[in-house]
Amino acid sequence: MKIGMISEHASPLAVLGEADAGGQNVHVAALAQRLAADGHTVDVYTRRDDPAVPERVPLTEGVDVVHVDAGPPERLPKDELLRWMNQFGDDLAARFTDPGVRPDVLHAHFWMSGLAALRATRRSDDGHLPAVPVVQTFHALGSVKRRYQGAADTSPTARISLEKSLCADVDLVIATCQDEVRELRELGASDDRVRVVPCGVDLGVFTPGAARAQHADDGRPLRLLSLGRLVERKGVATVVEALARLGRHGPPVELLVAGGPPLGELDRDPEVRRLRAQAERLGVADRVRFLGAVSHEEVPELLRSADVVACTPWYEPFGIVPLEAAACGLPVIASAVGGMLDTVAHERTGLLVPPRDPAAVADALLRLADRRFRLRLGAAARVRAERQYGWVSVARQTAEAYAEVVSSSSARTPLPQWSATDAPLVSAGGNR
Template sequence: MISEHASPLATLGEADAGGQNVHVAALAQRLAADGHTVDVYTRRDDPALPERVPLTDGVDVVHVAAGPPERLPKDELLRWMPEFGDDLAARFSDPDVRPDVLHAHFWMSGLAALRATRRSDRPGPTVPVVPVVQTFHALGSVKRRYQGVADTSPTARIPLERTLCADVDLVVATCHDEVRELRRMGAAEDRVRVVPCGVDLGVFTPSTTRAGTADDAAPLRVLSLGRLVERKDVATVVEALARLGEHDPPVELLVAGGPPLDELERDPEVRRLRALADRLGVADRVRFLGAVSHDEVPALLRGADVVACTPWYEPFGIVPLEAAACGLPVVASAVGGMLDTVVHDRTGLLVPPRDPAAVADALVRLSDRRFRLRLGAAARVRAERQYGWAAVARQTAEAYAEVVSSSSARRPLPQWRATDAPLVPAGGTR
């Protein structure tokens, strides 16, 4: 695996450390448990890091020298991908190191993977072609559409993602909404597979006490969990609370995420949301918890009644899966991966994005304790059937086997120029 900015060893909650780190670590460990051997190549961002660090039996994290050994925002890493790819190519010239398949996580990892395996202009031994599987985790075209001028991605991202769609052996999408976007980008239908993200079913488990609480008059505890950025649209949930007025039972909102508790008042998004809650008269029903470690999330979920995920867009969204595994219904925007992970009226309620009235109506429905417990129980069953890491790893391994045995891995491939500029096929950018 290549995960250029998202190391499985990173501390979650730090800049650019989140769902991809969890995904790569969990998938690698489950593949190893199934008998595979996994090396995860990530960029060295600290000179003190050892070259190779065991993550678990069968999984090593390998630190690659590409750019200065310091932490850099991921949007600044494109210039170092040629160096990353050349380092991999040198390693793969050794048959004992060369993998059967490369799985690139994020678009820049895909560029490094192709450079490592598809160039014929480097001196020394020719590296045999290694099939490349690509998971984008997020697409530049979607990010640009919803963030506009606020998008900090390199300008070359979208055309280079189109190049990857054409030149990798298989794209593993995490949801069906992503497949539709990939087709618009030119990805061939027969070279795209859907394998969802997963959840640890042994860590994220239902509460053994709250489901049995019989006090229907207790406040409905709604949890919003994740990065505190505007596109996550916690504001819509705050506005929904205002629409509920003096609802019986009362509804309270817990907002987990953002900076540590003692730094909340300096955070611009927290200040914006607090001002909104004050203006709407619901400040006494909105509580900000600050940063929450990954280890604290299961208990936090088990203490809630409903999880609200109402972003403008979401490539996949891991929080709805974690909520489902904990037996909680989710009020989710009908966007991205949540169209797959939340089944309306069965495991949660889907609402249009940026629609406080729809969120308010959903919370009224979920005030019915029996209804929300029924949805939460169905959500746990569905998580067990479709989203445990055992199932996700099995589907991923099937995708690997497909490209390893496929003749597509031996088709004529583009030659890649050795430049320090963004990687482009010889002859220009498609």
């Protein structure tokens, strides 16, 4: 099968940790490579943000990253890219008139990619070539972001209405978890056009380590790791307060916080300053250590150095860190939100807690101070990751979804073409 993917702001070639570079970049790269290993060919279309980068860059055998000219060839925040999606879609439509380039299926990652995908397929479906079905993965929904961030949400004002239109117009939506299915229903998506395929984890890179697990409890502090972007909604403050609730008479716990700017720039970061001030005020500053930015290559070893991983955001569309921790054989304390309701099996692979509840996190830490309990949970987490979240399984399920829409695309009702001055896209370029 010839597969086209659109990931308009999240290139598989991006350096992780940079602005707007994270889980989606990893997902697209890993999925494309696994699909290619299974015999498919994949072109990943992403926006050119550097005039010097070649148009086509091989990622691996069978996978090319194709840079599309849409807007200025410079790095822009993803929330500013909506105005260029017409141009992105028109570029793809022109490419797809060539039968050798035209994909059998087009998989859009993120909502703006979906707009470009529909524009490309509508403008290039001229009746002489087979229709190109569109599969949509949102990765995050504007309605959820707006609910939790309110006025701090910088998404374009039309995002939610455009996501509703996508739910009605694409051939299939691939949700990454059951909680997202519920949200998609609220946007008008019908259950028969939604499939759940989770994100995956590299089981050969994220592997258990025995260094800490081999040691019996000997008075060493329990090493708790928080890993991810350093923004308030990630809930690191909840973990800091949980340490204070344990008090000096509870089990010794040290918290490592990985993420944010490089180590030498931490003093200038507002979130680091806020968390440090909180730790000082609560009397636990000596038990909290900030590591700064960590490269993706360093993450497996960092995870293996920990005893427990804490993922306590206010909300999380999916959350890749719990999967990476599970693959490393570690139990996770996770907020009972979003994808973590699927990826963390309560009291089997980790412990789920209400978001923004430091007392519940403290109680979970007390339970996981029992070495035998946490090792049992960690071992079960690895087994579950192997059974459900390896990329071999995720790619197979995704390919099955593609095959379904390709086989039914000939019966698809033609959609009206968008004009070059399509009003919703052009008028929705402003931010809140």
